[in-house]
Amino acid sequence: xxxxxxxxxxxxxxxxxxxxxxxxxxxxxxxxxxxxxxxxxxxxxxxxxxxxxxxxxxxxxxxxxxxxxxxxxxxxxxxxxxxxxxxxxxxxxxxxxxxxxxxxxxxxxxxxxxxxxxxxxxxxxxxxxxxxxxxxxxxxxxxxxxxxxxxxxxxxxxxxxxxxxxxxxxxxxxxxxxxxxxxxxxxxxxxxxxxxxxxxxxxxxxxxxxxxxxxxxxxxxxxxxxxxxxxxxx
Ligand code: DC
Numbered sequence: 001x002x003x004x005x006x007x008x009x010x011x012x013x014x015x016x017x018x019x020x021x022x023x024x025x026x027x028x029x030x031x032x033x034x035x036x037x038x039x040x041x042x043x044x045x046x047x048x049x050x051x052x053x054x055x056x057x058x059x060x061x062x063x064x065x066x067x068x069x070x071x072x073x074x075x076x077x078x079x080x081x082x083x084x085x086x087x088x089x090x091x092x093x094x095x096x097x098x099x100x101x102x103x104x105x106x107x108x109x110x111x112x113x114x115x116x117x118x119x120x121x122x123x124x125x126x127x128x129x130x131x132x133x134x135x136x137x138x139x140x141x142x143x144x145x146x147x148x149x150x151x152x153x154x155x156x157x158x159x160x161x162x163x164x165x166x167x168x169x170x171x172x173x174x175x176x177x178x179x180x181x182x183x184x185x186x187x188x189x190x191x192x193x194x195x196x197x198x199x200x201x202x203x204x205x206x207x208x209x210x211x212x213x214x215x216x217x218x219x220x221x222x223x224x225x226x227x228x229x230x231x232x233x234x
Contacts, residue, residue: 002224003233005030005132008123010141013154014189014200016161018211019136022219027077027134030233033126034077037137040115041106042093043071043084048105049097055104064105068114075126075133094172103191112197119144138192141203150230152223153202156211161185
């Protein structure tokens with residue numbers, strides 16, 4: 001191992017930047033925990049959809065907040081998992097229905113309050129147990145852990161991000177043509193960046209990495225250099 005991570009690495013950015021892959025790899029490499037906060041918003045969205053409600057309806061927020069009590073996130077980077085009332089929902093939350101509705105549910109302020117609180121608890125627990133955690137999302141450096149010793153914001157062009165998403169979907173057996181995936185990437189970017197409560201943006205002290213021309217290995221090497229330079233590895 002390269003060394004153990006101490007403290008929190010906040011990884012933010014839109015979808016298709018390679019955030020999940022590099023966050024998980026970084027955590028595994030440094031003996032740290034890993035938390036995918038997007039999976040938590042997706043899980044509550046699934047709970048809303050299962051009631052037959054539209055993601056934007058006022059009562060959908062109540063359903064989502066109630067479901068937060070039944071949510072379980074496993075922060076092991078070798079086997080991350082998400083469960084709702086004991087059910088493994090990993091595959092279902094990646095499907096098109098949840099992807100289409102998640103921005104509306106995650107824009108509801110009460111949903112964000114409930115999940116941010118839960119995320120802070122999980123982070124404190126992981127730091128106490130493992131020393132460090134890599135947390136990925138949209139508002140980690142700006143809201144969830146504003147005092148994180150390393151904040152990274154990954155970006156990439158819309159076209160590259162859509163192409164990565166399409167390849168990922170194909171690998172998971174979910175077809176989707178380039179035009180639809182690109183339109184979905186643009187729609188989610190717009191909704192996630194313009195919502196009133198903690199919109200997607202790079203924290204003022206985040207290091208921005210453009211991944212257009214970088215492989216997963218390149219980004220991982222850069223992240224390892226950063227954690228080492230910040231004195232977060234022992
Ligand atoms: O990372 P992802 O694509 O699985 O995230 C799904 C959605 O959840 C994304 O469109 C916005 C929302 N999200 C959020 O609002 N805040 C976070 N910290 C993580 C995700």
